[in-house]
Amino acid sequence: MENCLFCKIVAGQIPSAKVYEDDQILAFRDIAPQAPTHILVIPKEHIGSVAEVTEENASLVAHIFTVIPRIARAEGLAGGYRVVSNCGPDAGQTVPHLHFHILGGKPLTTEMA
Ligand code: AMP
Numbered sequence: 111m112e113n114c115l116f117c118k119i120v121a122g123q124i125p126s127a128k129v130y131e132d133d134q135i136l137a138f139r140d141i142a143p144q145a146p147t148h149i150l151v152i153p154k155e156h157i158g159s160v161a162e163v164t165e166e167n168a169s170l171v172a173h174i175f176t177v178i179p180r181i182a183r184a185e186g187l188a189g190g191y192r193v194v195s196n197c198g199p200d201a202g203q204t205v206p207h208l209h210f211h212i213l214g215g216k217p218l219t220t221e222m223a
Pocket residue numbers: 115124126138139140141142143150195196202203204205206
């Protein structure tokens with residue numbers, strides 16, 4: 111999608127520190143990490159947020175969730191990690207392209223809001 115930051119990363123128009131890529135999804139390091147390990151996993155296809163997940167694109171989301179544990183293992187997150195997806199302005203979503211944050215590498219706070 112035109113003017114979507116993460117679509118530009120998928121297209122290689124904006125550089126990223128890639129940690130995983132296949133034909134459907136891309137994972138790269140967050141530019142402003144909130145934890146020692148902070149990776150974003152995105153579908154290459156533009157989906158705005160969790161609010162736009164449908165029966166038609168749900169297999170893409172399922173694929174992301176099979177890759178997340180592989181990335182976590184490769185990153186050595188043996189102590190655990192958090193997977194977060196902010197959906198919409200009240201949740202603080204700043205990039206309107208579906209993405210899942212993988213956060214880990216230290217004990218995380220239990221605050222949810
Ligand atoms: P959210 O606030 O949940 O929409 O998450 C968007 C995330 O994208 C934030 O954690 C940003 O730090 C991250 N981000 C923004 N621009 C880039 C970029 N060019 N490369 C990597 N991460 C980015």
